[in-house]
Amino acid sequence: ICDTAHDSVDYYGKRLKHTSDLKTNACVAPVQPTPTFIRLALKKVHPEITARYYGCGLVVPECLEGCRILDLGSGSGRDCYMLSQLVGEKGHVTGIDMTDVQLELARTHVDYHMKEFGYKKPNVNFVQGYIEALTDAGLEKDSFDIVISNCVVNLSPDKRRVLAEAYKVLKAGGELYFSDIYCNGRITEEIKNHQVLWGECLAGALWWKDLLQLAEEVGFSPPRLVTANVVTVNNKELQDTLGDFKFVSATYRLFKVPKGNTRNSKVIYNGGITGAEDSFHFDCQYTFKANDVVEVVGDVANILTHSRFAEEFTFQPLGGPTGPCGVKPMVSVDPFELALQLGVQGPGAVTGGCCSTQSAGCCK
Structure with missing residues (x-):
């Protein structure tokens, strides 16, 4: 696995100490309305966990009660602890991450959160491993209702393997619901080798049309675009390196469902x-x-x-x-067109997704 991508371990584990250290808004959520029940769940997360969170917004699909959820690149564990409240004591949340520093932090506060939530036993655990090798990390096939990812798939040099592994561990009918950064073209090798742009979630961004192809190859249903927002780069040196490439943060949902049913x-x-x-x-x-x-x-x-x-x-x-x-x-919606449309309508036009929030609900 490519060294440049996994050098992000150093970027996230050592160079970044707070969200304010980031150089673009790719991994920072703008202010948008958050449903009350999610706000309340976030308030119960330990402040140290929240302070070391670098994801782009909230990745919270709907219908969560009783579900088994896997969080790819769980980092400090903020989303896992928030989701553990939404799935309830009968549900379960697993976080997988390759960063020792972040995993140590996340595991330190398991007992604190279970006591805070009033649970008799933990419904959260954290696993060390790569998102390209979920089964190698001990995660069972066909074992999760939902796989979520928050601005980390772009950090992988082999995105097809990430999608394939997610497909493998999902149950029939399961969903990959994820936010990430996408580009308006295929990134050059020069940009791919830029360590800071890797850490800022830009150098590894997929051309959004390639996502559609990769999802089909792996076996997922055609990706459904939930929402999209324009990414800005407030650093002249980085912008000069990027040239004419443009970026959006977008949320897609992919499902593991039977093929061939085309009836409206x-x-x-x-x-x-x-x-x-x-x-x-x-x-x-x-x-x-x-x-x-x-x-x-x-x-x-x-x-x-x-x-x-x-x-x-x-x-x-x-x-x-x-x-x-x-x-x-x-038809496949162009996320850049959607981002422009939502920008004109205002941030409240659609809730949900990367650099935003989405509501939650139930797994029966």
């Missing part, structure tokens, strides 16, 4: 997800209001039918392979 469907959201009782923002193309009938493309119908969301919807098949006129076929 009518769905009714039942309104039962914690934090999204009235409206469930699935992605940038679909927001489901409780009790409203919505026609969805086959890929989305397939995801909703075979994932943890199945019990949250009532389904009404249309009968045709392509659905009625008025339901557009699935």
Whole structure:
């Protein structure tokens, strides 16, 4: 595994002491509304854990109660401890990281958090290992309902292996829900070898179209874009090195569901997800209001039918392979276009994702 990428161990474990030490906004969350229940969960996280957190925003998918969650690149453990409250005592959260300093910090506060949450036994554990080798680190195949990642996939030199390993450890119907940095083209070798730009989550950024291809090769459903925000570089030297390359932080959701189901469907959201009782923002193309009938493309119908969301919807098949006129076929949304659109509408237009927040809910 490439030395430049794993030199980020030194960058995150030693050179960065606080979030304020970062040189771009790629891994810093701008101020956006955070659901009350997530805010309350974050308040219970030990302040030392929060101070050493370098992720880009909150990565909190919906429907979490009772779920088994894996956090790739868990760092100080902030997200793990927040999620451990949302999955409940019957759920479980595992964090995997390759950084000794961060793992030591995360493990130090396990007992503190379990006492704070009122749990009889820990529902959080931390594993040392690489995100390209999850099973080698002792994580079992088909064992997680959700895999999350917060601005760390770009730190890997072999992103296909990361996706493949995530697919391997997910249960059938499971989801990879992750925020990361994407580029408007393929990064040059010169930029890839820039250590600071690696640590700032830019040098390893995928061209967003390559993500679509890699996901298909691994076996995931077509990626669904949740939200996107423009990344700014407030450092002239770094900007000169980057040249014309532009970046966005974006959140995608990928599912491990059966292939071949392309029938459109009518769905009714039942309104039962914690934090999204009235409206469930699935992605940038679909927001489901409780009790409203919505026609969805086959890929989305397939995801909703075979994932943890199945019990949250009532389904009404249309009968045709392509659905009625008025339901557009699935198209890949350009995250740069979405970021511009959301920038015009304002930061409150869509909640969720990298450099933002998303609501949570239930695994039954």
